[in-house]
Every structure is written in C-alpha cells, then in structure tokens.
Amino acid sequence: MVRTRPLKVALLGCGVVGSQVARLMTTHADDLAARVGAPVELAGIAVRRAGRSREGVPGELVTTDALGLVTREDVDVVVEVIGGIEPARSLLAAAFEAGASVVTANKALLAEDGPTLHAFAEKHQADLYFEAAVAAAIPLVRPLRESLAGDKVNRVLGIVNGTTNFILDRMESTGASYGEALAEATALGYAEADPTADVEGFDAASKAAILAGIAFHSRVRLEDVHREGITEVTAGDIASARRMGCTVKLLAICERAADGRSVTARVHPAMIPLSHPLASVREAYNAVFVEAESAGRLMFYGPGAGGAPTASAVLGDVVAACRNKLGGARGPGESAYAQLPVSPMGRVTTRYHISLDVADKPGVLAQVALSFAEHGVSIDTVRQQGKDGEASLVIVTHEATDAALGATVEALRRLDTVRDVASTMRVEGE
Template identity: 80%
Template sequence: MMRTRPLKVALLGCGVVGSEVARIMTTHADDLTARIGAPVELAGVAVRRPDRVREGIAPELITTDATALVKRGDIDVVVEVIGGIEPARSLITTAFEHGASVVSANKALLAQDGAALHAAAEQHGKDLYYEAAVAGAIPLVRPLRESLAGDKINRVMGIVNGTTNFILDKMDSTGAGYQEALDEATALGYAEADPTADVEGFDAAAKAAILAGIAFHTRVRLDDVYREGMTEVTAADFASAKEMGCTIKLLAICERAEDGASVTARVHPAMIPLSHPLASVRGAYNAVFVESDAAGQLMFYGPGAGGSPTASAVLGDLVAVCRNRIGGATGPGESAYAALPVSPMGDVVTRYHISLDVADKPGVLAQVATVFAEHGVSIDTVRQSGKDGEASLVVVTHRASDAALTGTVEALRKLDTVRGVASIMRVEGE
C-alpha cells in the first residue's frame, strides 16, 4: 500500500505556527508517513525575513519568493500560515492553479473570501482545509461538516477568542476593571500590543462567519456578522451578573431562526448562567457549544490559539489532504446549498439585562414599565435600589427582538426621569 514518492509540502510563513508545523513534520516524520501512506517532505518555506535562524529547517528550503514556490508545479500541498488577506489570497489561488491542495489557518481570509476560495479549489479539483482557522486545536470544522452532516444544527455558541476570555475571566475572578485586566493579558503575552482585533470582536466575528457557513450550509460573510466588542464591560456589569447567578463572556452566536427560514450570526459580550458549560471556561481556553435536532447539546473545548495547538490542527488537515491526494479524491468542499438569508441584528431574539439610572421618585417604575410594554418587550424581573434622590433600576426582560429592545431603549432615554442607560447586556444560554 505504501507508495514511495514523497508528498511535497510548501510552507508559507514560518512564525509561531509555521515553525511548529515544520518542527513536527520533522520530529514525527515516521508517524506521518504511516498515517498518510507515503512520506511527506518539506519542499520549501516562504518567509519575509530570510536571515533569521530557523532551527531544524535546511537553509536551502528558505525563500522570500512565495509566488515562485507555489508555482513550482511539484508541490502537493501548500500550508498557508501567514494570515491576512493579501498576499495570502493570491498565493492560495495560484496554488490551486498549479495543482496543489491547500491547508490554511487564515480565519480573516476564509471569512471574507471563503466562497471564492472554495470555488477555485473545486474548479481545479483540489482540497481546501482550514480546521486551524477556528478555535485553534479544537476539532470543530471537521465535526461540524462531517460528524454532524446527517443532523440539523440549530445553534453554535462559543468562546472563540482566548485573549478576551482571559481578560473577562480575570475581571470575574479578581474584580479588576477592563484596563487592568487587559494590561495583565498584555504583560503575560495573551494580548497583542494592539489588541483591537481581539477586544473589538473582529477575530471572533471572522470565526462566527466561518462556523455559521458550515453549520447552516449557507454563505455567511464577515459583513453579515453583527459585532460588538467587550471594551465597555465594567466591574459593575460583573457585579450585576453575579447577582443574577451569571458571568460575562464574549460569545460568538450563530442561530437558525425559529421558523428555520433564516440565520443570524453575532459577536457580543453576554451574561450566561454559571450553570452553563461555557461559564466555567477559564483563562485563554476556547469552547464551542453546538445544538442540533438529533444530537442535542454538544461541547468542544480546548486551547484556541498558540503555536503548537494551531500546528496540531494544521497537521491533521495535512494528513487528510495528503490521504485524499493519494486516493485521487477530495474531501467535502463548500456546502452552501441551503442558501438561507442572513437576517440583520434587529431580528435576533434574546433576553436583556438593562441598568438604568433614574430619579428616585414615585411613578418612575410605572413610566419605565409602560415604555417596555409599548414596545412589546415583556419584563421578567425588576430590581430597584436608590439613595440621595437617585436610583438604579435593573430590568431583565423576557425574550424580545433586538429591534424591539433598541426601540425601547431609545424611548427610555427620552424620559425625563431616566438620567441615563448605564448598560445593556444580552442574556444567553438559558
């Protein structure tokens, strides 16, 4: 069964992930050969800084000309771990044109141009695998698109960004404010110098787009994902959450509408009950909760980032793509047949926790309650506390659409007796 010609791999990028991929390809060469059915060899490594010492990689494999590498024609699999839109997109497309299959860890690119890349792969009869693009080492793309291929997925809800989970977990456990927790995350290497992509939810939104696309067999682009960062979550929000028996997580939530005719995808901070499995996901770990018709509730948990975990996912894909290549087959491509419309955020239905600063005088609660009623938002609980003529009113609603809640809040702001809306947070996972 063993064929002798080695499969040739071109590695694009040799940073934290790429160097780990190269290392494991060397140290675990015998295992990879046995599992693939043929040896697999590193045929070239495209880097930006060729002068850097790269332990364990033969210097003659290093090149700065990534385009020439993917055009060589003898490359079986291109592993793209450079990230970003360009030149990654052009290189992947060129790779397909020159006969290679592709393994990518590029969430931003997949979220933005997944459809075009899948089309290019299919046109050339090649594989495009990207387990590492979502939640690092956690097997998620393959379980969603293969294990659950006979089921109907209704919701995917997860913690898919380790940096923000580290910060929120720190705020929860120590009572720290956002800035203090961010500073610690930065000092420990969990947050980048510019943390925008993480804390503003861009990274999570890209993953939500990819997950929603796979789960619902529908194209979901990054622009379709509602996104709200977690920079405005306060210690006071955590105190409110605790009173409700909740904690706060930055969640990516992909849902099928109750009538099944549309889907939504969103990223925002949310309160979840402490009893929910996602509530106990600590530090920089990721976890994704999946609900389907037949399987029920599943959860996948593990490290969501880092060189080794991401390399594990890349290498799992590499083995699959190599096996497909030897067998003359390709794995599952894009599945977007359902083509469901992606509804705007206004259509999302969930519960809300609203903190209002109000005048402490008779009739205020009646006024506030009337505004909720007028907008069709049913109130579950109200908690009022006040001193010195000022009062705080915490309202938790039943399920209502985001549009109805937005209308309610706009009207509340116009009331003379409402001094301010201190915070609005969605309540999920119940």
C-alpha cells in the same frame, strides 16, 4: 501503483504557528509517513525576511519567493499561516492553479472570501482544509463538515476567542478592571500589542461566519455577522451578572430561525447562567456548544490559540490532504446548497439586562415601565437602589426582539428622569 517520490509541502509563513508546523513535520516525519502512506517533506518555507535566525528551521528551505514556491511542479500541498487577505488570497489562488491542495488557518480570508477559495478548489479538483481557522486544536470544523453531515444543526453557541475570555475571567475572579485585565493578558502574551481584532470582536466574528456557513449549508460572510466587543463591559456588569447567578462571556452565536427559512450570526458579550457548560470555561480556553436535531447537544472544549495547538490542527489537515493526493481522492468541498438568507440583528429574540441611572423620586419606575410596555418589551424583574437623590434601576426583561429593545432604550434616553442608560447586555443560554 507505488509512489516513488515523497509528498511535498510548501509552507507560507514561519511565525508562531509556522515555526511549530515546521518543527512537527521534521520531528514527526516517520509517524507522518506511516499515517499517510508515503514520506511527507517540506519543499520550502516562504518568509518576508530571509536573514532572521529561526531555531529548528532548516535555513536551506527558507525563501522570500512565495509565488515561486507555491507554483513549483513538485508541491502537493500548500500550508498558509501568514494571515490577512493579501497576499494570502493571490498565493492560494496560484497554488490551486498549479494543482496543489491547500491547508489554511486564515479565518479572516475564509470569512471574507471563502466562496472564491472553494470555487478554486472545485475547479482544480483539489482540497481546501481549514480546521485551524476556528478554535485551533479543538476538532470542530471536521465534525460539523463530516460527522454531522447527516444531521440538522440548529444552533452553534461558543467562546471562540481566548484573549477576551481571559480578560472577562480575570475581571470576574480578581475584581480587575477591563484595563487591568487587558494589561495582564498582554504581559502574558494572550493579547497582541494592538488587541483590536480580539477585544472588538472581529476575530470571533470571522469564526462565527465560518461556523454558520458550515452548520447551515449557506454562505455567511463577515459582513453578515453582528459584532460587539468587550471594551464597554464594566465591573458593574460583572457584579450584576453574579447577583443573577450568571457570568459574562463574549459569545459567538449562530442560529437557525424557528421556521427554518433564515439564519442569524452574531458576536457580543452576554450573561449566561453558571449552570451552563460554557460558564465554566476559564482563562484563555475556548469551547463551542452545538445543538443538532438528532445528535442533541455536543460540546467541544480545549486551547483555542497558541503555536503548538494550532499547528496540531494544521498537521491533521496536512495528513488528510496528503492521503487524498496519494489515493486520488478529494475531501469535502463547500456545502452551500441551502442558501438560507442571514436575518438582520433586529429580528433576533433574547432576554436583556438593562442598568439605568435615574432620579430617586416617586413615579420614575412607572415612567420607565411605560416605555418598555409601549415598545412591547415585557419586564421580568426590577431591582432598585437609591441614595442622595439618585437611584439605579436594574431591569431584566422577558424575551423580546433586538429591534424592540433598541427602540425602548432610545425612548428611555429621552426621559427627563433617566440620567443614563449605564449598560445593556443580553442574557443567553437559558
């Protein structure tokens, strides 16, 4: 049967990403039609304020009636790039009810309520695509959902937030403080006016939840992800990492337990060896390292943010959704058959780097070592520097559980000879 009308796409949001999606759909219209097999046209663009001037965006397509747009009978695909939980969730639910497929870049919504969106897609036999929700233009979601569908993924380790990677890179390469590096990131447009979502790890944690769910065929929500940001990373931490032949990165780590009965998902700063592929990821770039049973180690690298890169991923999903509409097919749905529970952070096992400010007198190291031994944490190396009655101890442990390390740190804080636990950082990627 020959289709007589174009496929219609409704766009929710016309900010940095949305305006690029509109531009690409207009300038690449002929190519999109050839790739899909039918013309693909914008049905409308929903915005909060219609009066603003938007370069390259046809004014006649702009509307403030988002609900009316997504429920139009002629709309085949709804693209959502407004972000946040509401009204995005309600609008996408209405789009599915109206029979449209959905393409979204909304990591926060997927991490908090992804199962509900998948359920709507399944109920109405529609597609839900979200490549742009994790690492922008880097092809990552589709390889995990499709290319590795026949394999067993054991670990996903990655840098998934460009803002924090830029800040940590500047701290290492220029010696800038955290505050100075954040100010530069803000001036260059890498950091928002309120950088909390990035620097406190919320953005990366949402992406970790999405990746863990896909990789392990289990439902992982944002609340399941252990989260720490980079605001406490100091120049001393950067220097200590350098002395160890490491660098500091904010990592998203999703792992299958050794017995295969549970998974963990966490986001936190960590020291990684300079020999690890992720150590060379600089500035605002992203990279994700995937370890699969048969495929082995795979690395995905590229720009993880920005209007054009994110729009590229969105358009790839639009093409897939439109092809399915044209052919009467569906893309992959939610795969949560494994239903593996998410273990608490206390069970995670790794190495640790601990910096202590202590009194410079005999017996201090013995007291400190006893605290580690009493909690079952084995010491690998110790470095001590002393001056004017004060000293610093830098200790690197062998592998231990996070719970054991936490108990050790609390015990150290109670020692009269320990003036401060200056920093604690995990050592990963070895």
